[in-house]
Amino acid sequence: MPSNHLPNEHDLIEGCLLGNPIMQKKLYDQYAPKMFGICLRYAANSEDAKDILQDGFVKIFVNLGKFKGTGSFEGWMRRIFVNTAIEHYRKKNQLYAISESQEENISNQEVSALDALEADDIIRLISELPNGYRTVFNLFAVEGYSHREIATMMNISEGTSKSQYARAKAWLQEKIGNRNQEKS
Amino acid sequence: MEWTKKLADHQASPPPSAWNEIEKTLRQDGNSLYHHAVPPPIDSWEAISTKLSLTENTNTSRAFRWLRPALRYAAMIVFIALATTTLINNTWRNALVESIQGPGIKASLTDTPQMLIKDSSKYKIPVKQTAR
Numbered sequence: 129m130p131s132n133h134l135p136n137e138h139d140l141i142e143g144c145l146l147g148n149p150i151m152q153k154k155l156y157d158q159y160a161p162k163m164f165g166i167c168l169r170y171a172a173n174s175e176d177a178k179d180i181l182q183d184g185f186v187k188i189f190v191n192l193g194k195f196k197g198t199g200s201f202e203g204w205m206r207r208i209f210v211n212t213a214i215e216h217y218r219k220k221n222q223l224y225a226i227s228e229s230q231e232e233n234i235s236n237q238e239v240s241a242l243d244a245l246e247a248d249d250i251i252r253l254i255s256e257l258p259n260g261y262r263t264v265f266n267l268f269a270v271e272g273y274s275h276r277e278i279a280t281m282m283n284i285s286e287g288t289s290k291s292q293y294a295r296a297k298a299w300l301q302e303k304i305g306n307r308n309q310e311k312s
Numbered sequence: 313m314e315w316t317k318k319l320a321d322h323q324a325s326p327p328p329s330a331w332n333e334i335e336k337t338l339r340q341d342g343n344s345l346y347h348h349a350v351p352p353p354i355d356s357w358e359a360i361s362t363k364l365s366l367t368e369n370t371n372t373s374r375a376f377r378w379l380r381p382a383l384r385y386a387a388m389i390v391f392i393a394l395a396t397t398t399l400i401n402n403t404w405r406n407a408l409v410e411s412i413q414g415p416g417i418k419a420s421l422t423d424t425p426q427m428l429i430k431d432s433s434k435y436k437i438p439v440k441q442t443a444r
Binding site: 147149152153161162163178181186189190250251270 | 351357364
């Protein structure tokens with residue numbers, strides 16, 4: 129009778145390194161929901177998120193031998209997914225493509241205090257951010273990277289990272305303001 | 313431009329309450345957004361396993377990874393040998409032939425009749441005749 133218990137992380141990694149498709153599927157089942165959450169935060173739409181998820185998992189399986197086992201496996205996977213997302217938009221040359229009309233939407237609008245936002249609402253709002261703003265916002269506000277680290281990761285200056293984050297905040301304020309106006 | 317003025321105004325002013333609310337939400341429940349999980353699309357695993365098998369087929373087998381650099385070095389050595397042979401001058405070639413086969417061959421390879429005569433007389437091997 130087959131056992132339904134989940135193999136531990138070490139067994140999963142060992143199995144995947146041997147190219148065992150059952151272990152690969154189990155590893156996917158265990159981590160895909162969390163990783164798809166990351167993809168959705170960095171992607172402009174669900175199709176892009178799906179592409180990033182697929183590319184990220186292929187990279188994970190191909191480079192699994194490079195995981196030294198010293199740090200957290202989930203943390204290692206997260207970094208691969210974040211880098212895949214950055215690469216995805218760099219390939220498309222869309223990381224900093226922000227049109228003038230989009231820039232004009234940034235305003236200094238004061239908004240009233242909000243009801244508690246759900247994570248899904250915030251993700252939806254974040255996905256509407258222009259690509260460059262969204263990536264910097266995710267890296268700084270959610271993942272907790274410093275502006276210096278972001279500058280290195282994205283090959284931009286520290287000042288650019290700071291200004292993109294400031295603009296992302298302003299953009300989100302605008303969106304939340306509109307959302308509140310629609311509600312009232 | 314209009315938006316740069318707006319941005320400068322925004323950066324000069326303290327962050328509005330809306331942003332404080334977002335930051336509060338981000339930090340709720342041990343940063344829920346960081347750990348936020350969403351079920352992936354159903355067909356994703358199929359696409360990943362297909363891509364994975366394609367990648368594995370494209371990559372050269374590990375057992376034969378040494379073959380490529382070995383072939384590269386072999387080709388380099390052959391090229392150097394051919395280039396040396398082509399560019400080599402006659403003097404060297406003659407010296408080589410002489411060292412291998414003796415002066416008679418060297419003389420026959422040079423196109424000077426004088427050399428041939430001179431060389432043949434100089435290096436004529438005396439034949440000792442014995443009385444019967």
